[in-house]
Amino acid sequence: xxxFDSFKMxxxxxxxxxxxxxxxxxxxxxLLSLYSCKKAGRPDDVLSQEELADLMVxxxxxxxxxxxxxxxxxxxxxxxxxxEQSVMTKKKVSDETLSRTYRYYLDHPLxxxxxxxxxxxxxxxxETKANRIQPRCVGNR
Numbered sequence: 001x002x003x004f005d006s007f008k009m010x011x012x013x014x015x016x017x018x019x020x021x022x023x024x025x026x027x028x029x030x031l032l033s034l035y036s037c038k039k040a041g042r043p044d045d046v047l048s049q050e051e052l053a054d055l056m057v058x059x060x061x062x063x064x065x066x067x068x069x070x071x072x073x074x075x076x077x078x079x080x081x082x083x084e085q086s087v088m089t090k091k092k093v094s095d096e097t098l099s100r101t102y103r104y105y106l107d108h109p110l111x112x113x114x115x116x117x118x119x120x121x122x123x124x125x126x127e128t129k130a131n132r133i134q135p136r137c138v139g140n141r
Contacts, residue, residue, distance in 0.1 A: 040110075047093065047101040047112060055098075055120035058087045060123060 013100035039080065042048065062083045066076045088098065 042104065043100075045097060045100055046104045047097065049115050049118065051091075052101055052105065053092075053115050053122065055087065055091055056115070056119045057122050058091075060119065061102065061126075062087070087096060 062080060066079050066083075069076070069079075071079075088094070105115060
């Protein structure tokens with residue numbers, strides 16, 4: 001069935017005997033919904049929500065460490081970029097995959113929100129654990 005066969009089918013509806021505008025509307029909406037259907041789900045070459053969240057946690061942790069050094073932004077970028085590449089190599093993620101992943105999630109903001117929720121939860125949990133591990137300094141009395 002070609003794209004035009006559907007329109008031939010619509011044109012064969014007898015508009016003079018018993019057909020109403022409602023029937024035509026149902027047929028048109030049905031055809032439009034068939035043509036507008038896209039493949040559901042995330043493409044294979046895009047990182048899952050869990051994979052992207054894990055990568056972003058690593059990036060945010062590195063950025064935090066570098067920012068705590070108190071160096072200029074351009075110097076910080078020189079430190080960050082090699083670290084970013086090493087994380088991507090370790091996780092076996094190419095630049096192209098990361099770009100496609102960002103584009104996909106920017107086009108799917110509700111899914112991207114879930115990724116950020118996972119990142120925030122992970123970072124908050126790590127911060128809580130780090131605060132519990134650090135010994136409390138008590139002044140001499």
